[in-house]
Amino acid sequence: MPTDLSFLIAATTRWLTRAYPTGGGVLASALCEAQVRQAVTVAAWLRYPTSMDAALVAVAGPGGSARLDWITGSDGPAHGGTGGGDREADSAWRTWVDEVVASWAASLLGAPALAAAAVTALGTTEHLDGLAVEFRRLVAPDEHDRRAAVLLRHPDLLAPVAELHRAQLLSVLATPSAAESPDDFPEAC
Template sequence: MPNDLTPVIAASTRWLLAAYPAPPGALSRALAEAQARQATMLAAALRYPTSLDVQLLHLLAPSGSHRLDWLTGCDPHPDDTAWRTWVDETVVSWAACLLADPVLAARAHQALTATEHHGEAGGLQRLTDPGDRDAEAAVLLRHPDLLEAIACLHRPQLMEVLSVDSAELS
């Protein structure tokens, strides 16, 4: 049984970039994608902290993008349905929280050590300490007001996870 979060991270990143596109230009798109991918990777690792959690995700399947599409007013093209089934609503919501608040993202990065994915994180600099160019490239993707409809869906659960993990780190 698969033991990685790659399909969920890829689909959730793609959904975020479709809902909150980068300004025109290849560099802007690449920087926005890097930030979205870092946020979804961190959110997925916190949401599914053990290999058993990941295996259950693959067995039961993620929630899909239907509710997220409805909330953002997106009318997906019929050809887009395959990848949208791998979108995880909670991961996208948590990623939105992390994108909107770099301080929260840094706290989540610290909490990652309590998961089995701590070695997979790599650098999350663009997420936790975005530079000016990063902020310009992800102006919609990081806008707290625009993200609020998605972020508020599962923010309490994220805060609970971070509170528990922060207590374990102390």
């Protein structure tokens, strides 16, 4: 049974990069995807902190992208669009999108202080056991990163998705193991 959440991370990353595309070429797309993947990974690891949590979501499924598609007006199957692929193939990966993880990732991308606190809080999860992982593109994006993900770094554009479950993320980060208080985070992600 998969416990690494790679299926959920890949689908949620794909959804976010489609909902908030980059305007640049291949390099910009790669930089944008790297930032989104880091944000989604942090969010997924916080949402499902143990191997048991990961195994349970693998069995139950994360819920899919239908509500996210509706909120953002994406061209998902719920709206008759296919997002560029045939309807069945496009629907399959969308079932593995996790709405809460997408919301948390959007919150992290729009608020650097929140992203730093979330990365620090990963120490309370099982996912970092024995790993040396760096999330530089998420917590300290350079100018190329910012230009590549201008839509994904804009708090106002992210607000409809980020606000869905931001309170829950702040609650997770406010636990005694979190490095900072939620009062230190900007109200609008």
